[in-house]
Amino acid sequence: MKSHTITYPRTIAIVTLLVMIGAGFHFAHADDNDDATSKYAENDYGAAAEAFQAAADKGDADAQTSLGLMYLKGEGVEENEKTALSLFEKSAAQGDVRGEVNLARMYAKGKAGIPPDYKVAVSWFDKAAAQGYADAQYSLGVLYVTGNGVPLNYKKAQELFANAADQNNSSAQYQLGLMNFKGKGMPINMVEAYKWLSLAGDYDDAPVYRQYVAQNMSKDQIDKAVALADDWKQEFEQNQEKTDKKT
Numbered sequence: 001m002k003s004h005t006i007t008y009p010r011t012i013a014i015v016t017l018l019v020m021i022g023a024g025f026h027f028a029h030a031d032d033n034d035d036a037t038s039k040y041a042e043n044d045y046g047a048a049a050e051a052f053q054a055a056a057d058k059g060d061a062d063a064q065t066s067l068g069l070m071y072l073k074g075e076g077v078e079e080n081e082k083t084a085l086s087l088f089e090k091s092a093a094q095g096d097v098r099g100e101v102n103l104a105r106m107y108a109k110g111k112a113g114i115p116p117d118y119k120v121a122v123s124w125f126d127k128a129a130a131q132g133y134a135d136a137q138y139s140l141g142v143l144y145v146t147g148n149g150v151p152l153n154y155k156k157a158q159e160l161f162a163n164a165a166d167q168n169n170s171s172a173q174y175q176l177g178l179m180n181f182k183g184k185g186m187p188i189n190m191v192e193a194y195k196w197l198s199l200a201g202d203y204d205d206a207p208v209y210r211q212y213v214a215q216n217m218s219k220d221q222i223d224k225a226v227a228l229a230d231d232w233k234q235e236f237e238q239n240q241e242k243t244d245k246k247t
Contacts, residue, residue: 032051032052032054032055032058032060032063033051033052033055033060033062033063033066035051036048036049036050036051036052036054036055036063036066037066039051040052045070045075045076045077046076047076048070048075048076049067049070049075049077050076052066052067052070053067056087056090059094061090061091061094061095061096061099062091062096062098064087064088064090064091064094064096064099065087065088065096065098065099065102067087068083068084068085068086068087068088068091068099068102069084069102071083071084071087072084072102072111081106081112081113082112082113084102084106084111084112085103085106085111085112085114087099088102088103088106089103092124092127095127097128097131097133097136098133100124100125100127100128100133100136101124101125101128101133101135101136101139103124104120104121104122104123104124104125104128104136104139105121105139107120107121107124108121108139108143108148108149118143118148118149118150119149121143121149122140122143122149122150125139125140125143126140129160129163132163132167134163134164134167134168134169134172135164135169135171137160137161137163137164137169137172138160138161138164138169138171138172138175140160141156141157141158141159141160141161141164141172141175142157142175144156144157144160145157145175145184153185154179154185154186155185157175157179157184157185158176158179158184158185158186160172161175161176161179162176165196165199166236168199168236170200170201170203170206171200171203171204173196173197173199173200173203174196174197174200174203174204174205174206176192176196177192177193177194177195177196177197177200177206177209177210177213178193178197178209180192180193180196181193181197181209181213190213190216190217190221190225191217191221191224191225191228192225192228193209193213193225194210194213194214194221194222194225194226194229195225195226195228195229195232197209197210197213198210198225198226198229199229199232199233
């Protein structure tokens with residue numbers, strides 16, 4: 001009985017100590033990453049890169065992704081696509097959604113001296129899209145429209161664009177507008193086309209296509225599309241407010 005009495009509290013003490021140490025590492029990562037984010041916002045890229053590096057060296061996936069982006073752009077560090085690729089691989093391996101998306105883009109574009117590999121890109125875009133990340137859903141949708149790395153599938157592309165568009169992703173809203181306008185994988189629907197092209201704002205050629213679509217619509221159709229877009233914006237803003245209150 002004595003040995004059990006002695007062993008039990010020692011076990012708890014060891015576990016408690018390990019938890020405290022783990023928490024200390026976590027807070028250290030967070031402090032470095034938060035400091036780096038603040039420095040980056042102040043355009044102090046050199047200091048930001050150093051702080052991101054400190055957090056990345058401790059295994060912080062978010063910092064690894066942020067530092068990778070800085071190496072891609074040459075911000076505070078010498079531009080180096082291979083280093084960026086390595087950092088994205090580390091963060092993606094930990095399930096960091098931004099790391100997954102940027103790693104996918106590297107493979108899709110053939111960066112860092114690697115040949116374009118759409119199948120690998122699709123696998124990483126798919127992982128990020130499954131987590132509800134709008135940029136990944138949009139990028140994967142584009143691949144389904146072009147048939148790169150996946151079979152051509154307008155219906156699948158539409159689903160992905162719709163999921164991203166519902167998060168107010170202007171790229172996806174633009175693509176949904178084009179699909180409705182051209183009847184890609186769906187009947188032509190000018191009202192829906194104008195609605196989504198309106199929500200896309202000034203993204204890419206959205207203003208040009210809006211004008212062209214409007215020439216093929218009646219005033220009542222345009223008014224309906226504008227009303228639908230306004231309703232969508234109002235609902236989106238209300239949902240955002242609810243989300244902000246929860247956080």
